Amino acid sequence: MxxxxxxxxxxxxxxxxxxxxxxxxxxxxxxxxxEVPQQPLAQPESPGTxxxxxxxxxxxxxxxxxxxxxxxxxxxxxxxxxxxxxxxxxxxxxxxxxxxxxxxxxxxxxxTSAPSTDDPSVVVDELNGITLPLLDGWARPQYVAEDDVVMTTPGTYDCPGDPGLCRHGRVISRTVTANDEKSPKALAEQDIEDAANNAYDRDLVDSRPYKGIKSHQLVRAGSVAVAGRAGYFVRWKVRTGVGPGGYVESLAFPSSVGSESLVIVRFAFDAGADGPPLSDLDKIIKGIRPLGDGDTGGGVGSSIGPSK
Known part of the structure; x- marks a missing residue:
């Protein structure tokens, strides 16, 4: 067996x-x-021993x-x-x-180190070498079909469009392996449309839980320090066919482990009173740390200002 x-x-x-x-x-x-373990120094041999x-x-x-x-x-x-x-x-x-x-x-x-759940205040992303703060009003994913989701708002609601269950907020983290792009700025600008479509246009079974995206508006974009690395973010506000619409963001930065491939963190926040506060998005980004280093924050690039 x-x-x-x-x-x-x-x-x-x-x-x-x-x-x-x-x-x-x-x-x-x-x-x-x-990882090569340290070998003890050899002791000199005495003659005849x-x-x-x-x-x-x-x-x-x-x-x-x-x-x-x-x-x-x-x-x-x-x-x-x-x-x-x-x-x-x-x-x-x-x-x-x-x-x-x-x-x-x-x-x-x-x-065999695996993501730890010992600390209730953080989510560990072992593959990308980072931890993300788990704020009040957020939870580790449960019964989520989409890959690479690292946290969601708790609970679900009936989608306003095609039948299904929706969530007011979710955060996704993944390593970029599909292309050779090395620029966080270029990658974030390329990714934001896919991030918006995946969040508010069509779901995994090709349903349209919000009846599609009708328009989008660039809210903010710029350089940002993420876990001591220079990253870049692009944030859109989208208007959907039904429902309040939402905010989506693509954040790109180099991983601190392995080959230092670029990492994409996607955010999807419903707009309106039921959605998570947009300030949570900035707090999560500011709280991203390299795995095993709880004190490293900014230091490269510019910090994120208040949300608009």
């Missing part, structure tokens, strides 16, 4: 010199250099490691098929993971 490995960083079966994120069901596009025996033991250990690596590599290669698609994405990390280490010995090839 085989068990699916938990989400975590594992040796990449297609390139064993790097680690790749396994989300519990499939390989993602996130990679990083493996058996140094040659220790050298033999080290040689045998190295040979064993090489043998295990060869077996793992062979298993991965044999597991690839000749069909379409990424062969590595079809391989689970069970064959590439080492045997559980002895007590007190760190594993050099897997880090």
């Amino acid at each position: 085989s068990m699916t490995p938990p989400p975590g960083w594992y040796r990449d079966p297609s390139y064993p010199l790097t680690e790749r994120w396994w989300d519990g069901t499939a390989w993602t596009d996130h990679r990083r250099q493996p 058996g140094g040659s025996g220790r050298a033999k033991a080290v040689a045998l250990t190295v040979a064993a490691v090489v043998l295990v690596a060869s077996i793992v590599t062979g298993a991965v290669l044999l597991g690839r098929d000749g069909g379409d698609g990424d062969a590595a994405a079809k391989t689970t990390p069970t064959g590439a993971s080492p045997a559980p280490p002895e007590t007190g010995t760190p594993s050099p090839s897997v880090s």
